[in-house]
Amino acid sequence: MxxxxxxxxxxxxxxxxxxxxxxxxxxxxxxxxxxxxxxxxxxxxxxxxxxxxxxxxxxxxxxxxxxxxxxxxxxxxxxxxxxxxFVQPGSLSIATNAERWEELRRGASMLHGFDVIAEEIGPKEVQQKWPLLNVDDVIGAIWYPKDGKxxxxxxxxxxxxxxxxxxxxxxxxxxxxxxxxxxxxxxxxxxxxxxxxxxxxxxxxxxxxxxxxxxxxxxxxxQACEHFYIVTEAMEGMTADLPVLRDMDACAYYKEDAGKLLLGAFEPQAKPWAVNGIPADFCFDELPEDFEHFAPILEGAMHRVPSLEKIGIRKFFNGPESFTAxxxxxxxxxxxxxxxxxxxxxxxxxxxxxxxxxxxxxxxxxxxxxxxxxxxxxxxxFMPHQSRKSFLVPRVSEALGLLYAMHWPYRQFETSREVRLTPFYDRWKELGACFGEVAGWERPNWYAPKGVEPVYQYSYQKQNWFDYCAAECRNTRENVSLFDLSTFSKFLLTGPDAEKELQRISTADVSQTGRAAYTQWLNKRGGIEADLTVTKLDAARFMITTAAATATRDLHYLKSNMTPGARVQIEDITTQFGTLGVMGPNSRNLLQRLTDADLSNEGFPFGAARRIVIGSAEALAVRISYVGELGWELYLSADYARGVLDAVLAAGADLGVKPAGMHAMDALRLEKGYRHWGHDIGTDDTPVEAGLAFICSFKKDFTGRDVVEKQKAAGTPTKRLVQFKLTDPDVLLYHNEPIYLDGRITGFVTSANYGHTIGAAIGMGYVTHPGGVTPELVASGKFEIEVAGKRVPAAASLKPFHDPTSARMKV
Structure with a gap:
């Protein structure tokens, strides 16, 4: 041929x-x-x-x-x-400590929401399914009967x-x-x-x-990494019906292989391979053995399967597999x-x-x-820097091992850090910031008080930063807090056709000069492709602000949906600015000390965007908030940004000004019921289902309008995003927990945090009901959320738990 x-x-x-x-x-x-x-x-x-x-x-x-x-x-x-x-003998994941058992049980609960069978079993049942196993230190296991090989x-x-x-x-x-x-x-x-x-x-x-x-x-x-396993000689008791076994605390997996045992590893520190290019003649090749590297895994396996000590190794295998950032x-x-x-x-x-x-x-x-x-x-x-060897090689060395490491809530990568820094980075560090990484950016997640090391101590319970985050939330609600918003992606759309194109793409009316419009971009099915703000700077200039993590995607969507031949130019201006969020009831008083601009509600209403002089710098000030309080976002030329931050800190000392991190912002936005794209809303969710139809301007045409209009006209949707608050203040939610309505699973939690203003864990999730998710159903239904195998009663609401009328933001 x-x-x-x-x-x-x-x-x-x-x-x-x-x-x-x-x-x-x-x-x-x-x-x-x-x-x-x-x-x-x-x-x-x-x-x-x-x-x-x-x-x-x-x-x-x-x-x-x-x-x-x-x-x-x-x-x-x-x-x-x-x-x-292909056969389906099932699989087992065992736990040998309380933390792993919590993780596995939470994971099993999550899978219940995804309609997957995942059953808790005890050590005795584990040994019945795997007779060769030493279960002396096994607390329990999750049994997945549909898994195979x-x-x-x-x-x-x-x-x-x-x-x-x-x-x-x-x-x-x-x-x-x-x-x-x-x-x-x-x-x-x-x-x-x-x-x-x-x-x-x-x-x-x-x-x-x-x-x-x-x-x-x-x-x-x-990047390719070396991946190891061994195959033993034929082993008594190694029968074809044995489930696949994962002992993640020992970084090992086991499976029967034609009467022999295959033992594989996801070791904590991987070995990248061929970082300067793969040999041209590579084909069915094996890499050199490294017994020293594999020895800790084998030692742990001999504890788990004692008969391994008496069995020879038939094959030590090392071959490359590719891992991502x-x-x-x-x-x-x-x-x-x-x-x-x-x-x-x-x-x-x-x-x-x-x-x-x-x-x-x-x-x-x-x-x-x-x-x-x-x-x-x-x-x-992905971002461009993530493909560069200086970033990728260290990162995949860590990433491979994390596949079997504890999957802690809020876990941060330790390698390839400090790649992208905001103009405020050094000052935040001095003030005790503990940084997390998104799209290469270092962002303050929380702040440690003096004398406390800003380092995560991971847990499924309240982590070491819990009380510090609570204080940041209280300060935002009662005084004034500073958030580093520099990492938000910013695009400048200019040209004679800029407004026409954005009006067609955006659900909201973005035509008012000097206004920031919160909007979505939809697909033809009415699904939400992007969630962002569009600020009209003048007749032919618009600034689009979106999340750091969706920069590549949203820019691609925008370019792909421009009318062929449209007279527009698109520029990524993210790094030109340091963006400071000044949020809280004292924000107006604080900023007014540094500017002659009229910041009153009449002079600078909610949603307004204006250029003001603040201290020694000019800023684009936008009155908007993702935390549900009075506040402004200040877009500052990167070279002036640090000076403005210092001026704000000095001017607001008596007003309680303090920095706050991304964990606090997330908790505050959940209290206010603000959605997060990629969790609460996405391409399979419409504005009607997400409770965002009020943003759609039906006075104009926009992509997906016909679907949204039909859904809106049909009345109460059968799928609706609902907010939840646990009645037990000590139980924590992280997301993906199943939601029960009157004893039956009806959805799962899409995002969650602890509502420090509310005094309980809170979250959002879609509820589905064939008769429609009506206010009466939400108010009268018996809602529970499953956490680590236990159902916890929850209050449900279609309105935010904090300031449902948005009065605090618009004073």
């Missing part, structure tokens, strides 16, 4: 993910697809994967993909005639056969030397066998994917190059994710959008 010169889709890479994308494209009727593999199918990472297949992951939509994979592997052999080795190479071959059966062409020993890009659009590939023009190009090149993207300016932050894989259309799609960086869950990721990307390619919200793995979440 000769290489074609034209195809609808070209896929680079013949591992399980590339073959899955080809298979699913063919099922959707896109049979004019060509898959190119540089050596042989599975020869990179797939062939040596452990083959573990879980039916769940850490979010609802990734769990949908995991469940899809299980269902696919269940029927794939029958469909294609190719054996896959497969033969990775055979499963890949089954997907390849299924694709071929529908007409897909697969070429081995065909090396892609270049992706062809014309005018910012991928239009084909150049190979050592010839050129193929294509409508779409898909990068499924595994640990080569970063290099493939780098050649055309696409950011794919993944944040432990989640990369999926979707690259924002830098149109029609160039990526599915790579699977962090050792490529077999488990292969079916679902292939299905999702095939849908994305054919329909122009994913089948549901996949922001967790969307490639547009």
């Amino acid at each position: 000769s290489l074609p010169t034209q195809a609808r889709v070209v896929i680079i890479g013949g591992g399980i993910v590339g073959c899955s994308v080809a298979y699913h494209l063919a099922k959707l009727g896109w049979t004019d697809t060509v898959l190119l593999e540089r050596k042989k199918l599975t020869s990179g990472t797939t062939w040596h994967a452990a083959g573990l297949v879980r039916s769940s992951l850490y979010t609802q939509n990734l769990t949908k993909l995991a469940k899809y994979t299980v269902d696919l592997y269940t029927t794939l052999e029958q469909e294609t005639g190719q054996a896959t080795g 497969c033969n990775p190479a055979d499963t890949t071959m089954a997907l390849a056969r299924g694709a071929r059966m529908k007409g897909v062409k697969i070429f081995e020993d065909t090396n892609v030397t270049r992706v062809i890009v014309e005018n910012g659009v991928a239009v084909g590939v150049e190979t050592d066998q010839g050129v193929i023009r294509a409508e779409k190009v898909v990068n499924c090149a595994g640990m080569w994917a970063r290099a493939v993207g780098e050649e055309i300016g696409v950011n794919i932050p993944l 944040d432990q989640r894989y990369c999926l979707g259309e690259a924002p830098e190059v149109k029609n160039f799609f990526v599915a790579a960086g699977f962090n050792s869950i490529g077999i488990q994710s292969g079916g679902g990721a292939g299905m999702a990307l095939a849908h994305w390619i054919t329909e122009g959008e994913p089948p549901f919200d996949l922001w967790d793995v969307d490639i547009r979440r």
